[in-house]
Amino acid sequence: MLQLKNLYGGYGKITILNGVEFEIPKGTITTVIGPNGAGKSTVFKAIFGLLNVHSGQILLEGRDVTGRTPKQMIGEGVTYVPQGRNVVPQLSVYHNLELGGITARDQSAVRARIEKVMDQFPMLREFRDRKAIELSGGQQKQLEVARALLLDPKLILIDEPSIGLSPNLVAEVFRTLQALRDDGVTILMVEQNAKAALAMSDFGIVLELGQTRMHDRADALLADPRVGQLFLGGHMEEA
Numbered sequence: 502m503l504q505l506k507n508l509y510g511g512y513g514k515i516t517i518l519n520g521v522e523f524e525i526p527k528g529t530i531t532t533v534i535g536p537n538g539a540g541k542s543t544v545f546k547a548i549f550g551l552l553n554v555h556s557g558q559i560l561l562e563g564r565d566v567t568g569r570t571p572k573q574m575i576g577e578g579v580t581y582v583p584q585g586r587n588v589v590p591q592l593s594v595y596h597n598l599e600l601g602g603i604t605a606r607d608q609s610a611v612r613a614r615i616e617k618v619m620d621q622f623p624m625l626r627e628f629r630d631r632k633a634i635e636l637s638g639g640q641q642k643q644l645e646v647a648r649a650l651l652l653d654p655k656l657i658l659i660d661e662p663s664i665g666l667s668p669n670l671v672a673e674v675f676r677t678l679q680a681l682r683d684d685g686v687t688i689l690m691v692e693q694n695a696k697a698a699l700a701m702s703d704f705g706i707v708l709e710l711g712q713t714r715m716h717d718r719a720d721a722l723l724a725d726p727r728v729g730q731l732f733l734g735g736h737m738e739e740a
């Protein structure tokens with residue numbers, strides 16, 4: 502689905518990505534882990550066209566999409582759920598969903614799609630007229646994921662969905678992502694909550710200093726002592 506080839510990029514003159522390389526297959530969940538400042542969020546911004554790529558390539562289903570704008574990436578079937586709370590707190594759940602489809606030309610198709618995502622997330626139908634701020638943290642994250650589905654993406658980039666959530670809400674959000682994967686959507690996720698995230702993923706990538714240090718099946722990474730070291734805040738070289 503997605504391939505990064507020797508990707509370099511950063512902010513202004515500062516280079517953060519130093520040759521990132523990985524491939525993720527269709528219909529799978531891949532989690533990117535790594536220490537603070539490793540460049541995890543920066544990789545996502547690069548893929549979604551929010552960052553200047555200095556060199557290297559981003560291929561989506563084999564097509565070169567390097568340097569596309571976010572709008573073009575949405576057109577390519579990619580959506581991005583950034584870190585933090587991104588719902589509009591004072592608007593209703595339904596209105597927040599409508600915002601997810603605001604760029605679509607065919608608004609009747611958007612309304613049909615809202616009905617479909619409310620079937621996928623019955624909680625959203627139940628609370629459709631409530632203000633988003635009145636939902637729990639996990640429910641708000643589900644609303645963000647549902648909103649990201651309104652343009653029928655093939656690939657979702659989701660940055661730290663578990664941040665600030667209690668363990669049971671994290672489990673709920675992860676189950677939502679697994680259900681989407683089972684429907685054929687490809688998910689690339691960044692997580693600080695590395696153990697729980699790898700446990701629900703198919704593949705894992707360890708990023709350090711803007712480079713891919715490891716890339717394997719998630720269960721193999723979970724069993725790797727070097728990854729255990731990383732969870733404790735060490736560097737891969739020391740492990």
Ligand SMILES: Nc1ncnc2c1ncn2[C@@H]1O[C@H](COP(=O)(O)OP(=O)(O)OP(=O)(O)O)[C@@H](O)[C@H]1O
Pocket residue numbers: 512515517535536537538539540541542543544693
């Ligand atoms: N807008 C920006 N302008 C300049 N430098 C930035 C910007 N955003 C991030 N950086 C720098 O890029 C580096 C990588 O940041 P990034 O957010 O990608 O790391 P991360 O691996 O996602 O970290 P964390 O786990 O702490 O979220 C850091 O050194 C950070 O200070």
